[in-house]
Amino acid sequence: MADDFFNNGNLENNGTLTWITGDFFTGNSSTLSGDGLINTAGKVLVANGSVGPGSSPGALTIAGNLTIAGSLDIELGGFTPGTQHDQLIVTGNVQINVGAVLNVSVINSFFPTTGNQFVVLTWLTRTGALFTENLPGDPGAMITDYNLLDLTLAMTAPLPVTWLSFRATLHDGKGVDLAWSTASESNNEGFGVERSANGRDWESIAFVPGAGTTSEVQNYQFTDPAYAIASAGAALIYYRLKQTDFSGAFEYSPIRIVEIPSQSDIRIFPNPADEEISIAFSQATAERGLVQLFNQQGRLVVEEPLSPQTTEHQLLISSLPAGIYILRATVGREQWTKRVVVE
Numbered sequence: 001m002a003d004d005f006f007n008n009g010n011l012e013n014n015g016t017l018t019w020i021t022g023d024f025f026t027g028n029s030s031t032l033s034g035d036g037l038i039n040t041a042g043k044v045l046v047a048n049g050s051v052g053p054g055s056s057p058g059a060l061t062i063a064g065n066l067t068i069a070g071s072l073d074i075e076l077g078g079f080t081p082g083t084q085h086d087q088l089i090v091t092g093n094v095q096i097n098v099g100a101v102l103n104v105s106v107i108n109s110f111f112p113t114t115g116n117q118f119v120v121l122t123w124l125t126r127t128g129a130l131f132t133e134n135l136p137g138d139p140g141a142m143i144t145d146y147n148l149l150d151l152t153l154a155m156t157a158p159l160p161v162t163w164l165s166f167r168a169t170l171h172d173g174k175g176v177d178l179a180w181s182t183a184s185e186s187n188n189e190g191f192g193v194e195r196s197a198n199g200r201d202w203e204s205i206a207f208v209p210g211a212g213t214t215s216e217v218q219n220y221q222f223t224d225p226a227y228a229i230a231s232a233g234a235a236l237i238y239y240r241l242k243q244t245d246f247s248g249a250f251e252y253s254p255i256r257i258v259e260i261p262s263q264s265d266i267r268i269f270p271n272p273a274d275e276e277i278s279i280a281f282s283q284a285t286a287e288r289g290l291v292q293l294f295n296q297q298g299r300l301v302v303e304e305p306l307s308p309q310t311t312e313h314q315l316l317i318s319s320l321p322a323g324i325y326i327l328r329a330t331v332g333r334e335q336w337t338k339r340v341v342v343e
Helices: 226-232
Strands: 005-007 010-012 016-019 024-026 031-034 037-046 050-053 059-068 071-076 087-090 093-096 101-106 117-122 125-128 132-134 142-146 150-155 161-171 175-196 202-214 218-225 236-245 250-252 256-259 266-269 276-281 289-294 300-306 312-316 323-331 334-342
Touching: 031 059, 037 050, 050 059, 050 087, 071 117, 161 236, 161 256, 202 218, 202 236, 266 334, 276 323, 289 312, 300 312, 300 323
Parallel strands: 005 024, 010 031, 016 037, 024 037, 031 050, 037 059, 050 071, 059 087, 059 093, 071 101, 087 117, 093 125, 101 132
Antiparallel strands: 117 150, 142 150, 161 175, 175 202, 175 218, 175 236, 236 250, 236 256, 266 276, 276 312, 289 300, 289 323, 323 334
16 A cells, blocks of 8 residues: 655745655645655645745746646746746646636736746646636636646736636526626626636537626626536536627637536445445446545545445444544546545
8 A cells, every 4th residue: 555645834845855655645734835856656746735945935846747626826036937937837738627726816016017928837738627726916807728738827918807706606506696796897898608617628608698888887797508408417517708809809708617517426434433434336336446534634544445346335334433534445447535534
């Protein structure tokens, strides 16, 4: 069994850190920063913590794979990566989980202007979702470009609308409600509503007329029906707005992501429990798998194999101290994580 490294504090690495036998975890409320190199045979997993390359600013290199479910914190203080603005370099795959956040801040009185670009994250390959973005300046002034090998921040000309909000909300059986509002508009013809199943290939699904020129708050709404979402056949659905003015010029809004619940899930009962728990699968497992139970320190305390065609598996927990545990069930490429309370 591989040994994993758990960072539950604030780790600043300015040298070379090598972890050969397992994964490198950055957990709740913890941080990973510095200007060094991290070598790992597994992956670096940023759970609910944050990774902030450099030391205001700087560059951090991960020789391996990165999975980020927490936040990536980037500081911009100039144009040179590693010395004037933060850069995270990943030599393998970057997996961005749903809910991961990109936080960008400007330091040292730096003032980015139209046309400036900053490569803040590089990779060999990228999978998963896109970041939820907290970007500085006026909405739409800075955009994110997900390129083949990197994530670039780019400064654009101000949009002819001032955005207040843009939300995408899933309603079971109804579809996805898109709602957005503007504080002011100038020469605004309207909004093209676009949808994607992978965050790269987009299709136009509607056009909502704008208010032309106004300084009053405007509210807009569109519902993408459930049958259309089902036809996309994806676990994640991406939405953006293409704002177009009467001259034909256009700009895109930030991207919003909706997670479509999987038909395949597991159920834990009873929970809380003191003797035994049952793990029920909504569908019989198609191949061999594994059930693991971790304590709050991230240490593996129970591990049992799963046989093919399993619909329910019992796990004995009577020897465990009372507390909160994390159960992970893995079957092939599918993985589920649930919280278990032992009394």
